Amino acid sequence: MKVLKRGEFVKQVKALKGGTYVGLDIETDPKALKKDRFTGEPNPYSTITKLGSLSGNLGSDYGRRVQKHLDASGIEEAVEVQPRAWGTLLPNRMLVEHKGKYYLQIIPDSATKPIYIADGRVVEHADLIDLLPLDRGETSSTQASLGEYAKVIVRDIKIDSIKRIRWFGEEFELVD
Numbered sequence: 001m002k003v004l005k006r007g008e009f010v011k012q013v014k015a016l017k018g019g020t021y022v023g024l025d026i027e028t029d030p031k032a033l034k035k036d037r038f039t040g041e042p043n044p045y046s047t048i049t050k051l052g053s054l055s056g057n058l059g060s061d062y063g064r065r066v067q068k069h070l071d072a073s074g075i076e077e078a079v080e081v082q083p084r085a086w087g088t089l090l091p092n093r094m095l096v097e098h099k100g101k102y103y104l105q106i107i108p109d110s111a112t113k114p115i116y117i118a119d120g121r122v123v124e125h126a127d128l129i130d131l132l133p134l135d136r137g138e139t140s141s142t143q144a145s146l147g148e149y150a151k152v153i154v155r156d157i158k159i160d161s162i163k164r165i166r167w168f169g170e171e172f173e174l175v176d
Contacts, residue, residue, distance in 0.1 A: 004172040006159050010102050013094050019059030022106065023166035026052050026157060030132050037130040045118040048128065052115070054155070055166075056108035058094040065107060065152045087156070096156050103156040 028050045032043055063081040070077055087098030089105065096103040116123050162174050 001164070002170060002172050003175055004165075006162075006174050006176055009165070009172070009174055010095065010159060013058070013104070014090065014092070016059065016092055016094060019057055020167060021055070022058055022104075023055040024053065024104070024106070024157060024162050025164040026050075026054070026161050027163050028158075028161045032128075032131050033133065039130075043131050045123075045128075045131070047119055048123075048131075049117045050114050051117065052112055054106070054108045054111035056106045056110070056155075058104065058106055059092055060107045061093060062107070062152060062154055069152055102159045104159060104162065106155050106157060107152060108155055 030048055030050050032045065032048050034043055035041060036043070063079045066081075067079040070079065084096070087096040087103065089096050094105060096105050114125065116125055116128055118128065159174075165172050165174060
C-alpha cells in the first residue's frame with residue numbers, strides 16, 4: 001500500500017474537477033459522556049474509538065441529487081438547499097474548510113457496521129449507546145417526505161480521521 005501525506009491529499013482533492021468515487025477507512029474518538037445518560041453512573045471507559053469504512057461519491061451536487069430522488073419518487077417539489085450550518089464548501093464540492101481544518105464531503109452509498117474499541121477491547125455498540133452523544137436528527141425537511149431508502153445523506157469526514165483511502169484504482173494510507 002502506498003503512503004500519502006494528508007497535506008498532499010488535500011492538495012490533490014482541491015485540484016480535482018468533476019466527481020469521483022472513493023472508499024474510506026475511518027478512525028474517530030467519539031466524545032463520550034462522563035456519566036451514563038439514564039443511570040447517572042460514571043463512564044467506566046477512559047478511551048473509546050470507533051472504526052468504520054464507507055464508500056461513496058465526492059463532488060456531487062447535493063441539491064441536484066435530492067431533486068433527482070424527489071422526481072423519481074413522484075414528489076413534485078422544488079429543492080431549496082439551505083446554507084451550510086458550519087464551514088465553507090470549496091468550489092469543487094469535495095472539501096469543507098472550517099477553522100483551518102479540512103473535511104471530505106461525501107455522499108455515501110455503503111458503509112460497514114462500525115466497530116467500537118473501549119480501553120483496548122471490542123465492545124458492542126449497544127453497551128455504549130447510553131455513554132455516547134445522541135445521533136443528529138433530520139437535517140432536511142425536504143427529505144422528510146422521501147422514503148428511508150431514497151434520502152440523500154451527506155457526511156463531512158475530518159481529514160485527520162481518514163486512515164486509508166481507495167480511489168483511482170489505488171489504495172493509500174494517509175499519514176501526517
